[in-house]
Amino acid sequence: MCKETHLDSSNQGDALPTRNVSFRFGDLFPGFEGDSRTISVPCYQDAVSMPAVARLIPKREEGYVFQEDLLEGVLDYLSAPMNDALYIFGPSGSGKTSTVHQVAALAGWPVVEMTLNGRFEMTDLTGHNTIIRGEVNFVYGPLVRALKYGYILLLNEIDLADPAELAGLNDVLEGRPLTIVQNNGEVITPHANFRMIVTANTAGSGSEESYAGTRLLNPAFLDRFRFLESSYMPQEREERLLREQYPELGAGIAGAMVRTAAEIRRSHTCQEGTTVYMTIPMTTRALLRWAHLCQDGEGSPERIRQALDSSFGFRITREERVYLHRIFEDILGNATAEEAQGRDK
Numbered sequence: 001m002c003k004e005t006h007l008d009s010s011n012q013g014d015a016l017p018t019r020n021v022s023f024r025f026g027d028l029f030p031g032f033e034g035d036s037r038t039i040s041v042p043c044y045q046d047a048v049s050m051p052a053v054a055r056l057i058p059k060r061e062e063g064y065v066f067q068e069d070l071l072e073g074v075l076d077y078l079s080a081p082m083n084d085a086l087y088i089f090g091p092s093g094s095g096k097t098s099t100v101h102q103v104a105a106l107a108g109w110p111v112v113e114m115t116l117n118g119r120f121e122m123t124d125l126t127g128h129n130t131i132i133r134g135e136v137n138f139v140y141g142p143l144v145r146a147l148k149y150g151y152i153l154l155l156n157e158i159d160l161a162d163p164a165e166l167a168g169l170n171d172v173l174e175g176r177p178l179t180i181v182q183n184n185g186e187v188i189t190p191h192a193n194f195r196m197i198v199t200a201n202t203a204g205s206g207s208e209e210s211y212a213g214t215r216l217l218n219p220a221f222l223d224r225f226r227f228l229e230s231s232y233m234p235q236e237r238e239e240r241l242l243r244e245q246y247p248e249l250g251a252g253i254a255g256a257m258v259r260t261a262a263e264i265r266r267s268h269t270c271q272e273g274t275t276v277y278m279t280i281p282m283t284t285r286a287l288l289r290w291a292h293l294c295q296d297g298e299g300s301p302e303r304i305r306q307a308l309d310s311s312f313g314f315r316i317t318r319e320e321r322v323y324l325h326r327i328f329e330d331i332l333g334n335a336t337a338e339e340a341q342g343r344d345k
């Protein structure tokens with residue numbers, strides 16, 4: 001049982017864990033049944049009575065389908081970080097951010113998160129002075145809260161930030177204390193549970209894909225990370241996800257939607273047999289949105305096509321959209337014919 005809890009009321013109700021508890025991977029994570037490796041996670045027995053900390057633990061998403069490699073890499077990092085930070089890169093909507101959320105949700109590990117942009121400054125992470133009841137107080141930023149209290153710091157879209165500003169993270173990335181100059185030089189020593197995970201569409205060294213606003217990151221900065229690549233789920237898994245989250249769609253439609261998404265991705269990467277280049281791939285996020293929008297209405301072909309355009313089609317050119325509709329109708333037509341043949345046998 002965890003008893004004492006160390007609350008620091010001056011900073012947003014953050015709290016230190018009272019101790020860590022070890023869990024077998026197999027007891028916490030789907031797909032690891034029988035795996036005896038352990039992960040030591042912070043114990044916040046009083047989290048319910050500390051709404052501020054409880055709020056930092058992400059919510060579990062029913063029917064979330066983990067990708068094994070990604071899950072394994074994130075677990076390896078969380079359980080044995082060896083003074084590294086973790087860099088997850090891959091195409092948009094492939095599950096980078098949500099994997100971290102769902103692992104933290106199952107482990108009960110608080111996450112402080114920030115999405116970076118071209119105007120990012122280190123003080124966004126360290127904190128700022130503010131006036132509270134007539135007094136100047138320093139409010140910790142996400143980096144300081146994660147360092148001091150042992151949370152996971154999740155920085156999304158790291159490759160949109162100015163590499164010169166990111167160099168301010170180098171000391172922390174090596175496990176060294178952080179000095180906050182703006183708070184009279186306060187020195188923050190990293191808590192043993194502190195972890196830093198960043199996500200991005202590129203690995204920081206450029207990409208053949210066009211991701212507007214991304215930058216080349218400094219090699220010395222990148223050298224402080226271990227890397228994990230995320231990619232779209234294999235078709236059968238994506239179909240399982242769709243059918244678990246939207247059972248009312250029916251197997252035929254769900255299968256046709258997943259195959260359409262796969263075909264669009266193939267056309268985007270100019271794979272053999274594709275005739276039209278699609279400028280953007282259909283992400284898992286867009287696919288789920290498509291399924292969600294199909295729910296309104298009677299599931300008529302017209303409604304499904306409208307939902308396809310609302311979720312993805314209107315973002316591509318008219319020519320690509322014609323191709324998109326043709327692909328979906330061909331795939332759906334084949335699926336319906338196969339179903340009818342199956343019934344006749």
Ligand SMILES: Nc1ncnc2c1ncn2[C@@H]1O[C@H](COP(=O)(O)OP(=O)(O)OP(=O)(O)O)[C@@H](O)[C@H]1O
Nearest residue numbers: 064065066091092093094095096097098099284285
């Ligand atoms: N494996 C998965 N199981 C369930 N849902 C998933 C999975 N992968 C992605 N999704 C869903 O797709 C959406 C996008 O996922 P996520 O935000 O993790 O993508 P991302 O790779 O971080 O994208 P971006 O590069 O745009 O930030 C989320 O709503 C998430 O729930």
Ligand SMILES: [Mg+2]
Nearest residue numbers: 096097156199
């Ligand atoms: Mg993301």
